[in-house]
Amino acid sequence: MIKKTTLILDATTKADPLALHVLEALKEHIHKSGSPLLVLRPSEMKIHHCIGCFHCWLKTPGLCIFNDDGTKITHALSRANRIVFFTPLVFGTYSADIKNSIERSIGILLPTFKKWKGEMHHPLRYPIEPEFIGIGFADRTDDGTPELFRSHLMRNALNFHAQSMVTTVFAKNTSINNALEQLERALAKPEEIV
Numbered sequence: 001m002i003k004k005t006t007l008i009l010d011a012t013t014k015a016d017p018l019a020l021h022v023l024e025a026l027k028e029h030i031h032k033s034g035s036p037l038l039v040l041r042p043s044e045m046k047i048h049h050c051i052g053c054f055h056c057w058l059k060t061p062g063l064c065i066f067n068d069d070g071t072k073i074t075h076a077l078s079r080a081n082r083i084v085f086f087t088p089l090v091f092g093t094y095s096a097d098i099k100n101s102i103e104r105s106i107g108i109l110l111p112t113f114k115k116w117k118g119e120m121h122h123p124l125r126y127p128i129e130p131e132f133i134g135i136g137f138a139d140r141t142d143d144g145t146p147e148l149f150r151s152h153l154m155r156n157a158l159n160f161h162a163q164s165m166v167t168t169v170f171a172k173n174t175s176i177n178n179a180l181e182q183l184e185r186a187l188a189k190p191e192e193i194v
Helices: 017-032 069-077 096-103 145-159 176-188
Strands: 006-010 037-040 082-088 114-116 119-121 131-138 164-171
Touching (some): 006 017
Parallel strands (some): 006 037, 006 082, 082 131
Antiparallel strands (some): 114 119
16 A cells, blocks of 8 residues: 655644644554655745746746745645645635735646546646645634635636545534544545545
8 A cells, every 4th residue: 555645734823722733633543544744834834935937837847936935835845645725714715824825836736727526727846646635723614614715726626637535624613522533533534536
């Protein structure tokens, strides 16, 4: 069995006890699977915003013109078999740090198009089709936030040619025990990307 390399992009604060417990449980789950694990915290890294120059596509294939920590994240994203977006949710989607990390990774795609899953998408530059896991933290979960997060994760999963994804959203008032049970249920039921 091939071990899946797992990348966690963690944008939560270290002061959030619920996020800390869920993260530790997630890391334990990943370690039990035997997967090598890399955790990166974009908020603690220097990452210039993507300026849309497309040098990473056309002039320096796969490499951004900004030589900063964004390069480290792009490198990790291009090699991970499993990508976890561990994030507070803002307007139903990733935090700015996660969004910036994804935007800076456009160089792992090619500037051409191909039909994939019935839609036009950029082909991958590198031959990894990762599993996506989105774990979000929101003030509430009864306002459409989980559905919006799932929809956004699905769109990004399609762009990365992911084969499956897991998504779950925790309300800030979720007890730690309930959160850990919710995490286990979510991880046990990956959703096929269609």
